[in-house]
Amino acid sequence: MRQAGRYLPEYRALRAEKGGFLALATDPEAAAEVTLQPIRRFGFDGAILFSDILMVPWALGQDLSFGVGEGPRLAPPLSSATLEGLQGAAERLEPVYATVARVAAALPPETTFLGFAGSPWTVATYMVAGQGSKDQGETRRLAYGDPQRFGEIIDAIAAMTIDYLSAQIDAGVEAVQLFDSWAGSLSPAQFERWVIAPNATIVAGLKARHPDTPIIGFPKGAGGKLPAYARETGVDALGLDETVDPIWADANLPKHMPVQGNLDPLALIAGGPALEEAIDRVLAAFDDRPHIFNLGHGILPDTPIEHVEALLARVRR
DSSP states (O other): OOOSSTSSSSHHHHHHHHHHHHHHHHHHHHHHHHHHHHHHHHSEEEOOOOOOTTTTHHHHTTTTEETTTTEEEOOOOOTTTGGGSOOGGGGGHHHHHHHHHHHHHHHHHTTTTEEEOOOOHHHHHHHSSSSOOOOOOOHHHHHHHHHHHHHHHHHHHHHHHHHHHHHHHHHHHHHHEEEEETTTGSSSHHHHHIIIHHHHHHHHHHHHOOSSSOOOEEETTOOOHHHHHHHHOOSEEOOOTTTHHHHHHHHHHHHTTOOEEEOOOOHHOHHHHHHHHHHHHHHTTTTOOEEEEEEEOOTTOOHHHHHHHHHHHHOOO
């Protein structure tokens, strides 16, 4: 959950040296260094590849940029352009695979290496609008108004994602994660169509090529739709955001399915008794099932490093 990022001074220094996010993410030596920085500092049990979910639309042919204070931009937006008008450039993903190989060679043997990609619905919201949005309204309108055209976008993302994650596995990651950051914006029927179905396609495609590689699904904001996602996508483990009651999750998710999460990143910023109570609640809820302790969403830039150290000490005790 952004374990390599702006809360670390060593990350900020390297990003400033490289001059921008995309330059950093496509430099295998630098991206490998960023991936390894939190492992050196904290000794986490898993290292998460340093990259971005928008690498897939970039490989599908959209231009990708990260403006200062603006967030990512994709051009041309598919609200006005078509998939057929894009010139695919799968070679743009080669630096990611080179990064994976470097990290895999450098990690301690006891540290798991996790790769990732964005899930089709979330990636599509950026591809259609050309940027992030609060309610994904433009993409939701397209999905309702022209489901055939939108389905073609979803299918193209899913096919590229299978290839992308398969290549990450071939290069050295040991598990992969599917991030559906905007899954919570959909109605139940739309969730079935644009979240569950395409993620099931990706899981089946990956399992056909890499049957022993675990796949973690993270449909942020899914709430009461989480049990259906867990049953119907075929994922091996489920990531939970911080809004999910861990006691409810343990009672309603498939028995023995591993879960990942779900400490509130703001509790980590608060520290002290609030952090300790939040940690203990998560640990107690998942005491009887396999559990990867993690945040419920990305670590925030103003997180004190000493709070991360306190979290690790309490979990490991």
